[in-house]
Amino acid sequence: MTEELHEVRLSVNGTTREVRVPARRLLSDALRHDLGLTGTHVGCEHGVCGACTILVDGRPMRSCLLFAVSAVGTEITTVEGLTNPDGSLGHVQQAFAECHGLQCGFCTPGFLTTITAGLRENPSPTHDEARDMIAGNLCRCTGYQNIVKAVERAAVLGLDTVAARPTRPTNESARDEGAS
């Protein structure tokens, strides 16, 4: 029996890509195997570890718990999409480098995407909020302390980046939690 293949058009990091995949192709595998975007890592493959976290329409989701066929019509951002347009490290990546927020690096893509979205929702997290932001991601190397520091550093770098752009207000911290 040959398995039916589906033509799926995915929008990944601002580029439209087409893949031909069986319905059971996990989005994590479609990104890695079909599109060659191996920055997204696959750990547990059942939604627990967080390594495969990507952004779907700006919201963090587990790519191992999505089918590629079901991701049509969404805007996907992987870790490859977090660098600045000039190729330099994005502010969350820069903070990880500065704070030694990684050792082996396996979990890092999931943390970077999760924190990118988390800081968009809450640009100035408290220490507890920074910890809460990464509670759904596992890291076996760092003991998390430096990752929490990296969240707080990324918040500072992010605010600086925003401040450097004159058109955007720098302080929206008065907004309600939950509003996004």
Add this chain to the structure above:
Amino acid sequence: MKPAPFAYRRPGSLSEALAALAGEANAKVLAGGQSLVPLLSMRLAAPALLVDINGLPDLAAIEVTDDGVRVGALARHADVLAHEEARRVQPLLAMALHHVAHATIRNRGTTVGSIVHADAAAEMPVVLILLGGSVEVESTAGRRTIAADDLFLGPLESSLHHDEIAVQAFFPALPPGAGVAFDEIARRHGDYALCGVAALLRLDPDGAVVEARAGFLSVNELPTVVDLTAAVAGGVDDVSLAAAGEAALTGLDPEGDIHATAAYRAQLVRVLTARVLRAAYDDALARSAAASTGPSTERTR
């Protein structure tokens, strides 16, 4: 860790989805998929057909009236959690949703999907029963409403027929004089709870307890609600709350597994019942006080 092959349909209308379901007895509905996809990947389930309802945005609606909150089949946990009006009309929703997995899972997982997945370790089934809610289901034969009490038959088994889609869940509003609370204990943040408790406690205008019920998750094979009114009708204090914990155990049968012994689970029932009932009592007092001083008083939790 890859799913077995399945046929896939992504209908553009509900009637198309229902027709697809009616044509295949071994089909599953894919909404958020945050429970279904792991089951498929572990090959604990191998449906012949997946009917993906993510192309039906009409099902994502959250409607709030004075009667309660109607949550559509495609409304994500995160959207229900962030819904201010829903939180106002039925605060237990947000209290419980905070405990549903992690934010990342809540971004995709749906509240209705979690209910009809019928996992006794999940938060929303027991909330629906405690509140006396219901689920609206539809097939090519028409619509029917299933009361929460009639929804859960066994572990991961609901009373939906194979050709039905749960299109909406209804959570009744918090009645006047009532308070609610939720808490659970898990080994790891965001993990399945070893024991969780939702409570609803209602006071009469003189401040006497006229209703106290608690719903338990991860204790029995089914989400279970126990009436504890008798234990606390004479007043809410350490003694009556301890009695409520013991009374709860008479309606439950805690089981041991690799995560907790039966005795430890029973102890969690005692402790959490007292803790959550007290919180629901405090919540009822605060709401009654707020209602008597004016309607604009804002409470978050």
